[in-house]
Amino acid sequence: MNIDITRLYFGKAAAEREVPSNPDRFWRTYLDRWNLSEQVLEHEKFLILGPKGSGKSAAAYYVELDWKRRFGDEAVFFSIVDFDELNRTQSPLTSIDKKLVSDQVSTLTDAAWKLFLGVRLLDSLIGDNSCSLSRDPKILQFVSELRKAGLASDDYPQVLRRVRERKGGVKIPYASYDVTSKDSELVSPGQLGDAIIDLIASAKTPNRHLLAIDGLDKAIGDNDAYWRTLAALIRVGDKVTRKFLITGNRNVYLMIMCRSDVFRRVDFADAPKIAADSGIHMDWGAELQDFREVLLWDYLARKAEIDRDQLLNLLPTYVRVGDDRPITTPKYILDFTRYTPRDITELFRALQSRANVYRSLTGEQVRAAADSFAKNHLLHEIKSESVGLLPGEATKRLEQVLSCLPSRVFDKGDLTQALVEADLTGKIPLSEFGEYLFLQGAIGNYRADRGYVQFYHRRNTAQFDRRGPWILHTGLTYALNLPFS
Structure with a gap:
């Protein structure tokens, strides 16, 4: 069966809007994993x-x-x-x-x-x-x-x-x-x-x-x-x-x-x-090593009312980045999210807007959609989530702080300097700001010898390494146009 990704339904960002529009479809396509x-x-x-x-x-x-x-x-x-x-x-x-x-x-x-x-x-x-x-x-x-x-x-x-x-x-x-x-x-x-x-x-x-x-x-x-x-x-x-x-x-x-x-x-x-x-x-399994096994694919496939394998087969095998290095597309897409249904839904809606009717998706289209998602959704979400959890001035200048980082990988001194440049010195402790970013999946602990770092919402800061260095979320790195190294 030839499936056109532009004709599929991937849900809406908020249940309050999705349910009234078609309650039967919402119930039929809901993945009740709990x-x-x-x-x-x-x-x-x-x-x-x-x-x-x-x-x-x-x-x-x-x-x-x-x-x-x-x-x-x-x-x-x-x-x-x-x-x-x-x-x-x-x-x-x-x-x-x-x-x-x-x-x-x-x-x-x-x-x-x-x-x-x-x-x-x-x-x-x-x-x-x-x-x-x-x-x-x-x-x-x-x-x-x-x-x-x-x-x-x-x-x-x-x-x-x-x-x-x-x-x-x-x-x-x-x-x-x-x-x-x-x-x-x-x-x-x-x-x-x-x-x-x-x-x-x-x-x-x-x-x-x-x-x-x-x-x-x-x-x-x-x-x-x-x-x-x-x-x-x-x-x-x-x-x-x-x-x-x-x-x-x-x-x-x-x-x-x-x-x-x-x-x-x-x-x-x-x-x-x-x-x-x-x-x-409500945890959607960010720790799995096999990116094709993450439950978000089952969630999307259920919404689209197709098989999980059919959904994954709609994607190109690889996306080429940087020095023409290939990354498997499921991994590339998940790297731009924080493993939530809303993120994956918004990213696939961005994919649909760039796809051609009854044509296979290309790596270039996937990259363009991911970049658009990072700039228009991810950055805004992380900022809006900080309201009430960070001081008001820190919320207003959160994007400015991240933009001041010298590269995707940064240390304690870099973050301190970024807070200085955003005029937040004395308005929020460095540790509190770092903990917030870690909890929201915006940064992760960086160890060069441990390989890949996954970004997702955490329940607590027990694993947060307050000494640094840290690594910024892939999508945020693209959205803020920061150097990767």
Whole structure:
């Protein structure tokens, strides 16, 4: 079969745009290498971790669509809170300061998240006509009172303020099927979250309700209160998920998507344990030595709805670089990415724009596409990913710093001088800047006797050699037009 690469579909850069355009195709062409659908269904996992572009948002949409095909469209209720898309009447998480969040009031921050998540899930259950709660007038009245008191707001900072005020209380009704002598009990704002989670855990419905929390990696703030708020969300997400697991609840589920380098800044005792026990790390296998075996080829082939070998056969065998040295094309292409679906998708879309209809790709076309990808996508991504993780001045001048490097291979003195030339002396420690570049896959440790260096997002800086020398990512070297030696 003669396959034309210009006619193939390789997905879009963001699931938020891909899913609405053709949900059936998205579900059909999704590569579920982590068995996401089943692990979330069994309450085994709730936390989706990975670098930017690894497919975290897509994971939530896939679980929704997969469940609808398993249980029926009417049997799945899906809602998503995207903190990057709040309307103008709501406060971003970055607006939270130390007056609202500190060590002394961490329990109130947790209580506010329980309330915020609980209300979202309660709203979903009330909208389900098959749910016991939707038929209870006391529950409907209770939700109405929550809204009047400002405790059911879509604005988390507002909910946190109400909880911190500790004023008044709301009567939470016992469900009509509970055996009790009371019809209701007055509960303080700080206790409401726990009471609502208990109420949700006791609800009866044949349907599934999934709440997804996204946009945390875009709402980054350069303040300690933000990180404490995010830590509280992860803590509460773990407690709520375990609550549903222990009670045998098969109706209500939670998913939280968080960038791995953002999660690294979330500092609380149980964070590593939660990531290990309840997290899925979206890692696409950068360590494999055989470049044809990297799972990104399976990902692309699934999107294009062709076989993996058919996809690889569309590429020329070699690309010639420098002194006419041949490099196998799969290796050459992967060297320009940081092993994420978004990177490989954007690069193949660049390839399509340079390919001729029903003509084989040439090495020159591959080189031109890779160069365009590096300049128009990779450099921008690495800079945008630094927002909130580096000081503002360092983010603004990141490209300038890299442009000041003398060559692709550089040492500690070269990086120090580049920071001086970008006027960043004293504004960011050299070690912090180097660690960031290492985590983002922008640089790697360089040892001339060890041969090839692979570039990909890392989960931590344990392997980072702070002494140097280092080597710059292939794509960045091309994008900034730096000497290779």
